[in-house]
Amino acid sequence: MKHNIRINGYSYRLRPIELEDAQFIVDTRLEDEKKSQYIHKISPDLDLQINWLNSYFERDGDYYFVAENLFTNEREGLISIYNTNGDIAEWGRFVFRRGSLGALESVNLVYKIAFKKLGLKELYTRTVEDNTAVVNFHKSINAKFRTIIKDEFELDGKKYNSIEQYVDKDYYFSTLEEKLDTKCQKLFERNMKNAIGNFRFHHYGIACKNIDIECNEYKKSDYFEDEFLGGGKRFVYGF
């Protein structure tokens, strides 16, 4: 559906998909044959992708995002929340460019969108049983196992079972958010080091007018008002 949900993380942002992303979708989903073997094949025909996006824009409860690297502003991946049913939804259409390290933070951002912005109580995934790397990824974040659905997917004429795993809001806020945030912060430090050089961080700062409004996505350990910034601007540190 057409939505306007945007969220910034440490190194990546999620923003709504647009028609102009059609070629990126095609290129990304067709880039890596091995990784794409467990997702529905799409046609390299750009017009078909544009048609698909036009029908997606009309579909309620379907939120398709592009993940962009905040350091380079380059698009690196795709992720979606869909099949919304009450306060439960599925997430998927999860594909990243080869060499991207954006998958983890994008998953974290999708959970934040689901539980903080959309008011959902549960997000689940259905993964082809043979796709062990993705099944194990969900296991590694302690997503709970719900069921195996026999022959749910048909890819290239072959049927596959799917594994349904889920994360609920309580578990996300009590345990998972902090775990994922910590890893994203570590990745941010790595990316920052690559971007501007080799030194050790002891704090990060943001200058802003209203900490609660502008920095509500960040954990603040403390802040101080900076007289040099003027206008009551504050300098937040310690995410």
Place this chain on the structure above:
Amino acid sequence: MEEKILNIVSSCVGTSVEELKKHMDVECIWDSLQKIEMIITIEEEFDISFTPQELAEINTISQIISKVQRKIQV
């Protein structure tokens, strides 16, 4: 150097070094979360940085070892 890398992979993937040695050329024995941890730890340990192109080419333990070797020699 090889032993150090194997120890890092072992702690990120949760598989013993002995077991990993039998799977040096097996693709993607890690998930995306484990890969990020592994890459960050290896970069810190050897004070190197992988480019996105190099990251795309890292799918096996042998590939990590050869890339680190090449970077250290430069």
